[in-house]
Amino acid sequence: MARFLITLPIGGDGGRGPRPDFPGFVTDLRRAFGPSDHLAQAGRAAEIAGFGGAFVPFDPEGEESLVVAAGLLRRSRWTRLTAGFHPGVATPVYAAKVTASLQRFSADRLDWWLDVDLDPAVARAQGDFLQGADRYARAEEFLTVAKGVWSEEGYTYEGRFYQVLAGGFTPPLSGHRFPAVHLSGTSPEAYALSARHADVHVFDPDDDIEAAPLPGVAYGVRLPVLARDDESEAWEAARRLWTAGGQAAGTLPDPDPRTRLWHGFPRRAADGPGGRSRSYGPGLVGSFETVAAGIRDYIDRGVGVFFLEATPYIEETYRLGERLLPLLAKERTHVR
Amino acid sequence: MSVDIYWRIGTHGDQPSLRRRTASRGGWAPVVPGSLAPGVRDGERDGYSYVEHMGDVARASEISGFVGGLLPSFPNTDDPWATAATLAGETTTYRFMIAFQPGFLHPVQAARMTASLQRATGGRVVYNVISGGGGPDQLWWGDRVDHDDRYARTSEFLDVLRGVWDGGPFDFDGRFYQVERAGLPPALRGQPFPEIYFSGSSGAAIEAAGRHADYYLSWLEPFHALAEKFERVRAASDRDPRFAVRIDVLARETEEEAWDEIRRGWENIDPSVLRDATGDSIGWQRSRSFVTGRITDHRDLEVTPNVWGGFHLLRGGPAFGLVGSYEQVAQRLDELIGLGVGAFILAGVPHLEEAYRVGERVLPLLRGHDLRIESPLLEGTLS
Numbered sequence: 001m002a003r004f005l006i007t008l009p010i011g012g013d014g015g016r017g018p019r020p021d022f023p024g025f026v027t028d029l030r031r032a033f034g035p036s037d038h039l040a041q042a043g044r045a046a047e048i049a050g051f052g053g054a055f056v057p058f059d060p061e062g063e064e065s066l067v068v069a070a071g072l073l074r075r076s077r078w079t080r081l082t083a084g085f086h087p088g089v090a091t092p093v094y095a096a097k098v099t100a101s102l103q104r105f106s107a108d109r110l111d112w113w114l115d116v117d118l119d120p121a122v123a124r125a126q127g128d129f130l131q132g133a134d135r136y137a138r139a140e141e142f143l144t145v146a147k148g149v150w151s152e153e154g155y156t157y158e159g160r161f162y163q164v165l166a167g168g169f170t171p172p173l174s175g176h177r178f179p180a181v182h183l184s185g186t187s188p189e190a191y192a193l194s195a196r197h198a199d200v201h202v203f204d205p206d207d208d209i210e211a212a213p214l215p216g217v218a219y220g221v222r223l224p225v226l227a228r229d230d231e232s233e234a235w236e237a238a239r240r241l242w243t244a245g246g247q248a249a250g251t252l253p254d255p256d257p258r259t260r261l262w263h264g265f266p267r268r269a270a271d272g273p274g275g276r277s278r279s280y281g282p283g284l285v286g287s288f289e290t291v292a293a294g295i296r297d298y299i300d301r302g303v304g305v306f307f308l309e310a311t312p313y314i315e316e317t318y319r320l321g322e323r324l325l326p327l328l329a330k331e332r333t334h335v336r
Numbered sequence: 337m338s339v340d341i342y343w344r345i346g347t348h349g350d351q352p353s354l355r356r357r358t359a360s361r362g363g364w365a366p367v368v369p370g371s372l373a374p375g376v377r378d379g380e381r382d383g384y385s386y387v388e389h390m391g392d393v394a395r396a397s398e399i400s401g402f403v404g405g406l407l408p409s410f411p412n413t414d415d416p417w418a419t420a421a422t423l424a425g426e427t428t429t430y431r432f433m434i435a436f437q438p439g440f441l442h443p444v445q446a447a448r449m450t451a452s453l454q455r456a457t458g459g460r461v462v463y464n465v466i467s468g469g470g471g472p473d474q475l476w477w478g479d480r481v482d483h484d485d486r487y488a489r490t491s492e493f494l495d496v497l498r499g500v501w502d503g504g505p506f507d508f509d510g511r512f513y514q515v516e517r518a519g520l521p522p523a524l525r526g527q528p529f530p531e532i533y534f535s536g537s538s539g540a541a542i543e544a545a546g547r548h549a550d551y552y553l554s555w556l557e558p559f560h561a562l563a564e565k566f567e568r569v570r571a572a573s574d575r576d577p578r579f580a581v582r583i584d585v586l587a588r589e590t591e592e593e594a595w596d597e598i599r600r601g602w603e604n605i606d607p608s609v610l611r612d613a614t615g616d617s618i619g620w621q622r623s624r625s626f627v628t629g630r631i632t633d634h635r636d637l638e639v640t641p642n643v644w645g646g647f648h649l650l651r652g653g654p655a656f657g658l659v660g661s662y663e664q665v666a667q668r669l670d671e672l673i674g675l676g677v678g679a680f681i682l683a684g685v686p687h688l689e690e691a692y693r694v695g696e697r698v699l700p701l702l703r704g705h706d707l708r709i710e711s712p713l714l715e716g717t718l719s
């Protein structure tokens with residue numbers, strides 16, 4: 001059984017380009033609006049199109065995810081929001097405190113995706129100089145303390161990174177659902193952290209999922225998709241996506257015959273503040289039926305949570321909700 | 337320069353009146369019949385929450401003419417960042433004055449949250465930077481940095497926040513924070529930097545305020561004491577500082593009506609609440625120090641005309657507030673403007689109804705500091 005979430009556009013413009021002026025003789029009542037309005041529309045689309053949730057990734061080049069999630073939770077009734085951030089953003093007590101209020105305001109619809117293993121230059125630009133295994137040790141303490149103050153009055157903790165004395169939430173801040181914890185990574189440290197703390201361990205599409213030693217943890221995959229009525233229309237759209245990124249049409253990669261994954265989805269990859277290198281990642285391309293079959297393969301391999309990503313966000317969220325999700329009706333679980 | 341007048345939001349619920357401390361809107365006290373607690377209906381969760389009421393207070397403040405509101409932060413309150421981000425889309429002019437302690441958030445994260453919130457609100461974020469407080473609460477938060485060092489940390493925090501705001505690349509190697517090639521991404525740059533309201537009464541606070549504050553924010557104290565404090569801040573500042581005062585207001589048509597409301601609350605005080613509060617906040621200790629001698633009647637706490645030092649006995653929070661007729665309260669506010677106050681954070685219980693009352697009845701009577709109102713006018717009509 002599977003849950004489907006849509007990834008939201010936070011990279012600056014709400015997933016859309018600038019809005020050109022109308023000619024002067026055309027009545028223009030458009031108010032000054034901004035990226036937050038596009039994000040609000042994308043979040044509404046997830047709710048209307050029947051997704052179980054929406055994912056606001058940590059993106060050092062984009063909007064702050066908790067602020068975005070708070071606004072979208074307010075504008076929805078059902079959608080669960082998964083906010084991505086790294087453990088250096090705040091003390092675990094404060095991260096839990098902000099989250100407790102958001103759970104109260106949203107009827108427990110916020111989840112966490114903790115980015116533990118940031119690119120070192122990105123981490124230092126965020127004020128985080130921890131390296132290697134220490135990052136996992138800190139994340140372990142972060143989640144231990146956050147869960148501790150969440151559920152225990154008079155909570156005390158003395159660790160390497162954090163200390164709390166007689167902490168812990170009291171009613172009415174206490175008693176809400178702790179956010180589902182999403183973690184990722186394929187190193188032994190990442191798996192060890194997930195074994196202790198993850199509700200969902202999220203893989204990349206071409207990871208060796210079967211090799212993960214995580215009994216009892218739900219598996220997720222972050223999966224770009226491009227689905228159309230038929231194969232030729234889908235591949236025509238893939239070609240446009242490829243050339244829009246500045247690549248020559250003749251270099252369009254073929255999908256991997258074994259995994260069916262196409263390694264041509266533009267990936268947001270920060271190479272330090274102020275710069276972004278273009279790289280390409282794997283995802284599924286094809287007719288709605290083909291993409292649904294690819295998703296079923298993941299379900300057969302034990303994946304239960306799908307963070308789908310498709311651009312342009314608003315239009316594709318509607319499209320996937322109307323055409324792809326019905327094909328997966330049997331596999332799909334409703335969150336509530 | 338015009339005077340900015342804010343209203344407070346009770347992020348820790350709200351009493352229906354000053355007459356009884358026990359009841360609270362929003363589930364912060366046990367829900368009994370008659371409790372207004374959005375989120376609970378007939379004993380069941382109904383999908384709403386206390387944020388509905390906070391949104392109503394924000395809109396009432398906006399409608400009544402306040403420029404925005406202070407969102408306080410304590411262990412048992414809702415969080416101001418969460419509240420502001422939640423309510424951003426349903427207000428239009430309301431400025432969210434977010435109270436926070438710098439030690440709990442990384443300054444780069446604070447910059448990112450602020451910039452996203454500025455984009456979502458059209459630049460309506462204001463900071464209330466808190467460094468004092470302390471006592472057992474500080475360890476509840478997981479913070480072991482001691483009182484004076486917290487001001488040093490606040491200074492570093494604001495240095496980093498300003499350093500990354502315009503994009504960097506910004507390097508910083510401090511006692512509390514280090515960053516390398518930090519900066520807001522292009523999409524988040526160019527937003528107005530929030531005004532900073534800086535609280536704190538200690539020497540360390542005043543020194544740090546002189547460097548960073550747009551407004552030096554104080555609780556209300558008897559006016560001569562405020563004037564002295566302002567002088568100390570002026571002496572510690574390179575630039576001409578602006579002052580703000582956080583004031584509880586109980587204003588009624590007549591002075592008698594106002595004091596009668598206080599009397600009704602006074603008669604319901606539980607003697608056990610008269611004990612001293614803990615904490616190493618100098619501001620709290622200062623508030624206590626003005627009330628001396630034997631107290632037999634609520635008017636014994638009126639230390640100067642209309643300045644009453646017993647509000648902490650009727651609701652959580654600071655001791656001093658203004659009690660009087662609409663005209664008297666407006667006159668006291670005018671006097672404070674005369675002392676150099678350029679912004680107020682007013683509050684009244686219950687916050688929603690009192691926002692309308694103060695906005696409609698008191699604010700229109702303000703004349704500013706250049707016009708003194710003669711007291712015979714008031715004596716003739718009120719006594």
